[in-house]
Amino acid sequence: MAEKTRKIIKRKIKFVLDPLKKYIQDQEFRMRATYTKFLERKPIKEKTILYEAYHGQSMTGNSYAVFKYLMNHPVYKNYTHVWALKDENTVHEEYKNKRNVIIVKPRSRKYNNYLATAKYLINDTTFPYYFQKRKEQIYTNIWHGTPLKHMGLDIKNRGLTDHRNIQHNFLYTDFMVNPNKFTYETLLKSHDVYNIYSGYVMDTGYPRIDLMFNADKDAIRKKLSIPEGKKVILYAPTWRGKLNSKNDMSETLMHEMDKLKNDVNDEYIILLKTHYYAYEFFKKNGLSHLCVPNSMDTNELLSIVDILITDYSSIFFDYLPKRKPVIFYAYDAEEYEFNRGMYIDMEDLPGPFCKDFNSVVSNINNIDNVTLKYKERYEYFINKFNYNDDGNATKRLVETIFEGKSLNNCFKTCTNKIKILIYCGGFFNNGITTSVTNLLNNIDYNKYDVTAVDYGNDNRKEKWENLAKINKNVSVLYRVGTWNAKLFEWCRHRLLLRRGAYTDFMKKVMPSEMYEREMKRLIGQSAFDIGIDFSGYSPFWTTLFAFGDFKKRSIYLHNDMVEQANKKVNNKYPHRNNLKVVFSLYRLFDKVVSVSKLTNEQNIKNFSDIIDNYQTKMDFVINNINYNKTLELKEIKKTLKIENHIYLLSKNEYSKSNINLSGFEIPKDDNINFINIGRLEPEKDQEKLLYAFSEIVKIKQNTKLYIVGQGALKGYLEKLVKSLDLEDHVIFTGQISNPYALLDYCDCFVLSSNHEGQPMVLLEALILDKPIIVTNIPGSRSVVEGGYGTIVDNSIQGLVDGMTKFISGQQMNEKTFDYKEYSKQAINMFYDKICSLK
Structure with a gap:
């Protein structure tokens, strides 16, 4: 007992000391904590301007043009002008001894102080990822050129999220100064923010080109010793x-x-x-x-x-x-x-x-x-x-930004549509990804602007392949960097992750201001009407959406969530700790949405005691489908014939030098072909299915079972097949990008799950008019009850009975699925329950 007590005390001491250790040892964490204090405690310096050019490489370009103009202007020459420069030697000689010209090193304490307090911020590239503009500050971004080379999303062979910090900066920009229409359209669209950029576009010309018109040519020639x-x-x-x-x-x-x-x-x-x-x-x-010295401004040089x-x-x-x-x-x-x-x-x-x-x-x-x-x-x-290049671009900029004069060519690209921000999940190969992809393909983009948020730091191939499938009208914001948080906030956050927000004490202790700040860091000054945590599994995103500034917040429950929390894989509970936190935050959402009526009833039983007004908050919205895509893909059957055997290809990769193929023999007409599609995880219970199928093989030798998917139990299930002597009857296909071709070849779909929300694979099987057998659980029952499939006892014998029924030729589906009507119902439920702002 004493040993157990010592371990508990040791664990608690470590819990308390770890944040302090992080603060002392992690310079980046300490820097962000200090910057956050500056943001919240330091007053704005009304007559201070912070300039940065090319990430602090020089005192040149557009930022320099504005600086030079203001330094010679009677109203602004006595302002405090702060330059972020890596090397003080790049300071122009005439400004080195000016009392109101201050040089700071990028990312230094002094730099962060001015970044948090200067009234005016001027940059021709980007501020660091932790930059978070205050409402009183005015940020002017004057990009460093008209794009000739591809930018952002347009770059070929790019890192898919290389543009994250540019995106982050644009969303905080109050005035984006441009030389022409081509530039602002290219910059905003290639960085996926055109419809949600809330600042002003100024189509007024680049200040740096004024330098070429107004340069002292004789002085430049003399400096460069040109005869x-x-x-x-x-x-x-x-x-x-x-x-x-x-x-x-x-x-x-x-x-x-x-x-x-x-x-x-x-x-x-x-x-x-x-x-x-x-x-x-x-x-x-x-x-x-x-x-030419790097300190010399390029545009002044161009004058000669x-x-x-x-x-x-x-x-x-x-x-x-x-x-x-x-x-x-x-x-x-x-x-x-x-x-x-x-x-x-x-x-x-x-x-x-x-x-x-x-x-x-x-x-x-x-x-x-x-x-x-x-x-x-x-x-x-x-x-x-160059239609704006008349030598007066800087004057127009100063009159607009510093003096508040309105210009005809100063406007916004942000639309007036209802704006939705959604976290879609990790884009794993699963039903959530399929469901959200279908939803995003069905939304009316004449009425809604949709923006998805994502970590953007995951290199898994499946993620980017799935992300590429979402509707092209959807903007995607990628999180860059990490929290701006003070030390005590970080301690409180760690306590929330440990305990959840169930008690009154924890509800007060959790650092809501930290979550609000992080959401603002992510979306900048963009305003969203509706926030949706579609995943419902990540404490990070749930906290951000729970405390985000939305008119309406919703979170999805894709399953019997208590069963998900109790799910055990390889003697571990993969979701328990995360869901403990997520459950405690349900009360902060306007809608807690299950994906079927029966799943909602089960979730109400579990959560009615922790959700105030659960009768109105807890509801259901059925999953969207994309029947056109399903019907289209079922016809795409890539096959290869080898020695009178026809194989359906699941992988078809090739280059100039090699080819990489994999696949499996297509189901034969003289066999009875069952199919199961789903992750190889405990809740799908393919183990139970295999035991049942072994009984079917004894009855009917010409039966096959195709199991489609990957998961933690793959090795175990393969050993089970061997022990049951089913190697000639069970085919593990692995994950395949187009399972519909195989589903179309097969005769009967079997779902052996122990708990589900509303299985997408069942809806897809119904679209293809396949006979269906499901175990008697709420999520599956909600899809097929009423004659759309056969419901059996959730047991080995139940599955044996169902497959025996199919083999004997009995009718499995009494009704034909009207997928068009279902699709209309699904999207209308989403509009009525999630998007309605009444």
Whole structure:
């Protein structure tokens, strides 16, 4: 007894000390905790502006253009101007001793202080993932170029969630400043936020292009030691090297610069504007005089350029208003197009497209002909992309953002539709995924904007394959980073995860403000009318939806949830701890929704004592189906014939060098073919089915049982088949992307489950008009009762009786399933019970 007491005390001490240990040892956690304190306790600095450009790499670009304008403006020159810079040496000389110009290192304590308190925030890329704008702050995002290369979701061969932090920043942006319509549409759509972006779009031009119009050309030429009378060629390639092979591209650039110097008319001075790595290489080789310093603003530099050579950089868009020639050099265009993708074909750009450097030199030496040849296309590009470039873009920005003047070309893209935010689950291969995919395909997108939220940090192939199946009208927000939480909040959160919120003490202790903050960090300033935790299994998402700012909150119960909590797999309870927390939060939802009438009745018995007003809160909405897809997929039967045996392919992967096929022999007409589809988990109870099937084989030798699915019990079930001598009769197919082709081949569907919500596979079997046998449990009974299938006792003998009935030729389904009428009923129930805001 003493030993047990010691263990309990030790466990409690560890529970108390772990958060403190985390705070001391985890710098990121400590930084976020401090930033959160700044957010909540520090007052807003009304006359302070925080600027950031290229993640703190330089004092250049759009942010610099706004800064320079304000520093020379009588009203704003005495504001406090804070620059986030990694290297103080990049500060322009004229600002180094200004008392009201402050330099902070990104992600430092001082930086986070200003990030949380500066009234005005200006960035040309993104603030860190933990950034969370306060209502009083004004965030202006002026992206660093017109996109030529694919962005966000459009990038080929991309990391599927690489755009998460850009998405996060856009949702906090008050003013998105753009040079043209193409840019704002591309940025918002490629980052999947066009319909939910709540800030203003300013189609007013980039401030940085004003720098090109207004630059002191003589001072720039003098700084770069350019002799009077000399013309300037600027070579500005995109960096395409790798950290471990920097010299490869740098040496190539050096040879190209030599060629330009030797083969181009000496009336030109050649300058190179390149990446930091290449610049360091040139510096080490005593050639830094050929490179433009990284601290020099590119647009001010463009003011003295007579010919621009570039590749995939959007620098040429900025240069177009000068109406001077551009030469495009991209030796790796095909590879780049394959890996990244382009919005504009290189052949369609307003200048010659060269794949080798000799062509570049040749075009320079014939520049008059080049100018004449591309004049018409050049003007087309200016009219499409540069219609705002008149040198006054910064003035328009300041008048709108700082002075509150309204502009005709300042507007919102956010629609007035009812907005739904939904967590769909982990997108595992299961009924929940099928159900939510069908729901999202059936919603009326003329009336609703739907946004799904997801962790976005899971590389499982099945997840991304399932996610790709959801309706393209659905926006997907991916969580980037983690909680902004104070130490004591984290302690209270851990206590909730341990105990749930059942007692009055825990209801007061749980850190609701932490959950509200995290939901806001996720969705930014977007407003949603309806929040739906469709999964209902994750404490993280349940807490966020329970405390999110919605007009109506709903949570789904896809099963007899107490049975799910008591589910045991390999001597462990996979859902017990999570569901203990989730159950305690049901009371905070407006609707606690089961997926069938009978399942709802069972859940009411279990939860009526912890849900206030359960009579109105607890309800049911039947699962949606996609009958067109089911009927379509049943016809897609990929087969392969080998030695008079026909195989149905479950995997069909191939490349140029190899092929990877797997499958199983198709059901034969002279056999009686039963099929079971479901996870190989205890609640599906394929063990009971196999024992029953072994009795059927004794009666009828020409019977087969196809078991479709994966799960924790696969190994056990395979051993059971062997011990029952059923190896010639039972076929484990594994998970297959299109089970409907096999289901169509089979004769009878058998579901042996011990508990279900409303099985999607039963609805799909009914769509294909298959005879059905189910065990007598509420979820399955709710689908087939009334003549749509045969209900048997939930036992081995019950299943034996049902399969024997089928073998003897007795009728299994008395009625035909009207799947069209069912589909209408399902979506209308969703609208009435989940979406109604009355």
